[in-house]
Amino acid sequence: MSSNEGGLDKAKLFSSKELEIATDQYNENRILGCGGQGVVYKGMLSDGRIVAIKKSKSVNEGYLEQFINEIFILSQIDHRNIVKLLGCCLETEVPLLVYEFISNGTLFHLIHDQNEEYPRSWDIRLRIAVEVASAISYLHSSASIPIYHRDIKSSNILLDEKFRAKVSDFGTSRSISIDQTHLTTQVLGTFGYLDPEYFQSNQFTEKSDVYSFGVVIVELLTGKKAVSTFGSQEKRGLVSYFMSSMEENHLLDIVDAEIGKDDQKDEVVAVAEIAKRCLNLDGRYRPKMKEVTMELERLRSRQGDCIPVDQLKQAEVVVRKSTASWDITSFSTEHYPNCSMTSTTESDVHPLMLESSLVQDL
Structure with missing residues (x-):
């Protein structure tokens, strides 16, 4: 990935410890949403930035492919109407992606x-x-x-x-x-x-x-x-x-x-x-x-x-x-x-979405 144009150059590599602190050890109160592939947590980085952290539920070839693909794609994109990938963590068995936090749902x-x-x-x-x-x-x-x-x-x-x-x-x-x-x-x-x-x-x-x-x-x-x-x-x-x-x-x-x-x-x-x-x-x-x-x-x-x-x-x-x-x-x-x-149901859960019950936690 780093050999490709853009690659990881534009995406920061976060440490697992850094993301654990940001999510208060992946506290359930920080969960923004759950989907078939994983859980999205609200986190605060050491510099005060609010982020959304996607954590896979399990390691499987299909998800790893999507994980790598999303890093590759988003690291080459810069548009105000496309969500920004801030980085990822490669230290854990379960891959983690870190995005800008988007506050008003979908x-x-x-x-x-x-x-x-x-x-x-x-x-x-x-x-x-x-x-x-x-x-x-x-x-x-x-x-x-x-x-x-x-x-x-x-x-x-x-x-x-x-x-x-x-x-x-x-x-x-x-x-x-x-x-x-x-x-x-x-x-x-x-x-x-x-x-x-x-x-x-x-x-x-x-x-x-x-x-x-x-x-x-x-x-x-x-x-x-x-x-x-x-x-x-x-x-x-x-x-x-x-x-x-x-x-x-x-x-x-x-x-x-x-x-x-x-x-x-x-x-x-x-x-x-x-x-x-x-x-x-x-x-x-x-x-x-x-x-x-x-x-x-x-x-x-x-x-x-x-x-x-x-x-x-x-x-x-x-x-x-x-x-x-x-x-x-x-x-x-x-x-x-x-x-x-x-399917297209109301229960579709998507990353970075802030549940209304968490608004007060901002």
């Missing part, structure tokens, strides 16, 4: 938790969309090596004290060469966010991240989860519900009531059109993240129509296939035994 909780204190205005949602788009665009186009995130979802987007977005969780991300167009891999992802093309072909492209980002936009617009129950129907994918509503010209009927005000409708519709393009079944017709970022930034600065009319017409032809193709039932793992999936 975008998933901002959107879906019934907490009246959370700011959910349209301006904040649009700003978060711009910030996340900017971070993904940076990964694809501006990082020292192009990077596919491969697990973009609202629960992997952290929010700081000012509710600014920080994209996190790079354990399954991959760097690629400049002339590489895709990765052929075992399918990994989360129901509701997974690119249908990737699911069917095992080929992950930058447009697969674009698709996942499109789902996040729809979450921001509707306040619904990526897999939800709509009316009396069984659970289905949010994308299918959204695309059906768009085709039937019922978009404003499904928009979150908190943002569906008259003076915001034009902007909401414009953002929905961007999401629609991102969610095109044919990846060739999805925009690049750089373009998406420019469109959202232009819209946020109120500078004219954010989407050229000719592009909307072109997208309309391809999108009007069958909305059933977007449904969650299309992604059953029964016929894809090599597929590894995670």
Whole structure:
């Protein structure tokens, strides 16, 4: 790792003793969250910095690979909307990663938790969309090596004290060469966010991240989860519900009531059109993240129509296939035994998230 450009040069090596002191011997009261791979603790370094320390529950080859991969990826990234890896500890049998501490949980909780204190205005949602788009665009186009995130979802987007977005969780991300167009891999992802093309072909492209980002936009617009129950129907994918509503010209009927005000409708519709393009079944017709970022930034600065009319017409032809193709039932793992999936439930636990019960401990 140290032989690669960036490598460990930008990540500090912490001693095990230093992290034990920082977490008060990994006191249970310092736990921020628990997941399948490990536990995240809140810690305070000797210089007073508050950090989040990820500790693996067990040592296994799969986790070690993700551990090394996350160090390699994050040590080469410098973007204000991507969580910073401060360093790691290699002295312990169980690997440890040290991140900047992000205080306001995840975008998933901002959107879906019934907490009246959370700011959910349209301006904040649009700003978060711009910030996340900017971070993904940076990964694809501006990082020292192009990077596919491969697990973009609202629960992997952290929010700081000012509710600014920080994209996190790079354990399954991959760097690629400049002339590489895709990765052929075992399918990994989360129901509701997974690119249908990737699911069917095992080929992950930058447009697969674009698709996942499109789902996040729809979450921001509707306040619904990526897999939800709509009316009396069984659970289905949010994308299918959204695309059906768009085709039937019922978009404003499904928009979150908190943002569906008259003076915001034009902007909401414009953002929905961007999401629609991102969610095109044919990846060739999805925009690049750089373009998406420019469109959202232009819209946020109120500078004219954010989407050229000719592009909307072109997208309309391809999108009007069958909305059933977007449904969650299309992604059953029964016929894809090599597929590894995670679900989108409220119990998803993600690193660096501060539980509300710990706010008083800050």
